[in-house]
Amino acid sequence: MLKIYHAPGTRSVRPIWLCYELDLPVEIVTVDFSPAYRNTPEWRAISPAGKVPVMTDGDLAMFESGAMVDYILERYGAGRLQPAPGTAASAQYRQWCWFAEATLIRPLGLMAFFGPSLQPGEAIAAEARHKVEDCLAMVDQALAETDFLLGPAFSAADVMMGYSLFLLAKFKVLDERYPQAQAYLERLKSRDAFTRALNA
Numbered sequence: 001m002l003k004i005y006h007a008p009g010t011r012s013v014r015p016i017w018l019c020y021e022l023d024l025p026v027e028i029v030t031v032d033f034s035p036a037y038r039n040t041p042e043w044r045a046i047s048p049a050g051k052v053p054v055m056t057d058g059d060l061a062m063f064e065s066g067a068m069v070d071y072i073l074e075r076y077g078a079g080r081l082q083p084a085p086g087t088a089a090s091a092q093y094r095q096w097c098w099f100a101e102a103t104l105i106r107p108l109g110l111m112a113f114f115g116p117s118l119q120p121g122e123a124i125a126a127e128a129r130h131k132v133e134d135c136l137a138m139v140d141q142a143l144a145e146t147d148f149l150l151g152p153a154f155s156a157a158d159v160m161m162g163y164s165l166f167l168l169a170k171f172k173v174l175d176e177r178y179p180q181a182q183a184y185l186e187r188l189k190s191r192d193a194f195t196r197a198l199n200a
Contacts, residue, residue: 002026002072005046005054006200007033009170011065012053013197014163018072018156020193022080028200065163066101069156081156089150093157096149100160104135105167132168136178139165143180147187154191162188166198 002019006012006028019026031052037043038050047054047063054061055068057075062068073082083089139161142149149157165185168174174181188194 001057002076003029003056004068005029005031005052007031007052008200009198010052011163013166013200014065014159015053015055015068015072016200017163017194017197018069018081018159020196021154021156021159021191022072022077024072024076030200066097066160069097069159073156077156081154081159083150083155093150093155096157097160099135100157100164104132104139104161105164129173132173133177136168136174136181139184140178140181143184147184158188162194 002015002024004012004015004019004026006016007030010033016026016028031037031043033052038047038052044050046061049063051063053065053068054063055071056062057071060071062071073080083093146152148154149161162185165174165181166189169182169185174185176182189198
């Protein structure tokens with residue numbers, strides 16, 4: 001059985017949400033997210049980088065949420081929630097998955113690091129906010145005439161993007177300037193699997 005070491009509100013939401021969408025059995029182990037615990041030998045034995053989440057499947061252990069999503073689909077998805085490999089739709093799917101983590105919310109770390117004072121990295125934090133806002137505008141435009149990223153059908157790309165938007169809304173970066181993205185996030189939050197993952 002899949003086991004996911006989870007801290008509420010973190011990227012562990014992604015693989016848990018996907019498991020619920022696929023109706024897969026999963027054991028969820030809630031861990032202390034404090035830096036003190038994440039630096040303990042006990043946790044480092046499970047997660048050498050100290051990261052959350054960690055997912056195990058038998059002898060396999062993983063610590064990147066996007067890679068977990070890929071693995072779950074490949075091992076247990078039976079072709080569900082992703083386009084057929086080698087197609088144009090698959091290329092778009094992968095692009096959105098990577099964009100959600102590697103481009104859209106990457107600058108958020110700089111904004112959080114420098115905090116509201118922005119000093120001494122004011123210019124860096126301001127540029128990070130600008131990049132996030134540009135990306136949100138692109139997502140907003142992409143959703144102008146469709147319910148989900150790949151069209152009318154929900155996919156795991158929406159799992160990847162949904163968590164990123166949830167995080168940006170939490171930090172009040174996703175706001176009324178992006179009505180399509182806001183409406184999209186509300187559609188995702190209405191899904192039972194997402195609600196259950198957020199409350200896990």
